[in-house]
Every structure is written in structure tokens, then in C-alpha cells.
Amino acid sequence: MAFFDLFRKKGSGPRPDGRADRGLLVFEHTSEVIRAEKVLKDSGREIRVMGPPPEIQKGCDLVVEFPLMEKLDVQRVLAGAGLSPLEIVPVTGPLLAPVDLFQVKDFGDHLMVRAANMKLTVDKQTLVIVNVSGGGCPDVPYIAARLIGQRLGEGPAPREIGHTLCGYALDLAYEEMVRRCSP
Incomplete structure (x- = not known):
């Protein structure tokens, strides 16, 4: 050193x-x-x-x-x-210095992670995904439909089912949420 x-x-x-x-x-x-x-x-x-x-x-x-x-x-x-x-x-x-892509907001019962223009929100007690929002890419509604109601870490990651910049940004938010919610 x-x-x-x-x-x-x-x-x-x-x-x-x-x-x-x-x-x-x-x-x-x-x-x-x-x-x-x-x-x-x-x-x-x-x-x-x-x-x-x-x-x-x-x-x-x-x-x-x-x-x-x-x-x-x-x-x-x-x-x-x-x-x-x-x-x-x-x-x-x-x-x-590069800018951190993540913004995190704690709503009490829910935690939201934003990466670029995509937001992912989970119930903090159950770790169930309750909302996906942001972006304007055509695959966002499909990704949201597949993720909402799923427990974090179960089911597909956004990168597996999305193919646009929005899907990529949502995957970054997803990975950050997994990291923050892991014991």
C-alpha cells in the first residue's frame, strides 16, 4: 500500500x-x-x-x-x-466520477429500487414484487406481468425475459433489490 x-x-x-x-x-x-x-x-x-x-x-x-x-x-x-x-x-x-445508477426509497412496508428509468417495488415482509414501472420499451408490460406477484428471487430475472434497455435497467434494479434484501 x-x-x-x-x-x-x-x-x-x-x-x-x-x-x-x-x-x-x-x-x-x-x-x-x-x-x-x-x-x-x-x-x-x-x-x-x-x-x-x-x-x-x-x-x-x-x-x-x-x-x-x-x-x-x-x-x-x-x-x-x-x-x-x-x-x-x-x-x-x-x-x-461516475454516477450511481440506483436510487432507493423506503415507503415503510415497501422498498423501491430505481435503476435508470425503471423502478421495482417489493413488500418488505413477504419480498413479493408489487410494482414494476418506468420506461417506454415494448417489453415492459410483459416483464411486469411476469414479475408482479412473484417472490423476489423466484421466477425469471428481468434479463431472462426482456430484450431492451428497459429490461436491462430493470434487471439492474432487480439485482440491487436482491442484494439489499438478502440476509
Whole structure:
């Protein structure tokens, strides 16, 4: 561990010596982000899909955050899958920090997780999905009909039955809800 790392808060951005710990992969289309996430996770990488910082005005509404130290290997893995990011940006300051995709609201008896424009709400006692809302993609009503009334973790995950950005965002909300509701 470097001397400066002793005084750094986890996830606080670049180190005092100016070196960034994390990088962002910027892609043109959401489908590329989804493929990159799968390829990188399958290769054992610790990555997160996040919202892009406001300073990055190109590409889609998602970025992949990765350990910058692994940049060359990440590029090699992506190239092997036929993926090429528009840009690889080091997180060099708080203004370039990616935005967390999740917003959580506790309604007392119910808990709602929002990811991008999709919301998933469960009954906190029974863990039954009581509402799915948001998005404008054609598969949202079908996904909602399949999920509402199901206990969290039982039945299909949104990614298994949806095929659009809304289905992907709902799956992120679903996975976050599972994580938050696990004992």
C-alpha cells in the first residue's frame, strides 16, 4: 500500500499523486455496454455499470467502470470479443466520477429500487414484487406481468425475459433489490 493510500477514502477518486485508480469505458450504444459487462465479468474482472459523469457527452447513457491498472488487459479482452470503446477515460477528479445508477426509497412496508428509468417495488415482509414501472420499451408490460406477484428471487430475472434497455435497467434494479434484501 502506498503512503497516500493510507489517507484516501475508499472510492474517493484519484490519489493525491495524480494517478487515478479507476477508468471508464465509454461506448456508442447500450448494447455494447451490456456485452462488455458480460465479457469482462466472465473474464473475472471487477467492473460496475454506472451512469456517465456529466462531462462525458458522447456515447450512451451508461459507462463501465474498471480498475485502470488493468487497462491493457481489459482492452485485449474487449478486442477479443469484437468490442471497441469510443474512449477510455481515467477518473481524474470528482467531476469525472461516475454516477450511481440506483436510487432507493423506503415507503415503510415497501422498498423501491430505481435503476435508470425503471423502478421495482417489493413488500418488505413477504419480498413479493408489487410494482414494476418506468420506461417506454415494448417489453415492459410483459416483464411486469411476469414479475408482479412473484417472490423476489423466484421466477425469471428481468434479463431472462426482456430484450431492451428497459429490461436491462430493470434487471439492474432487480439485482440491487436482491442484494439489499438478502440476509
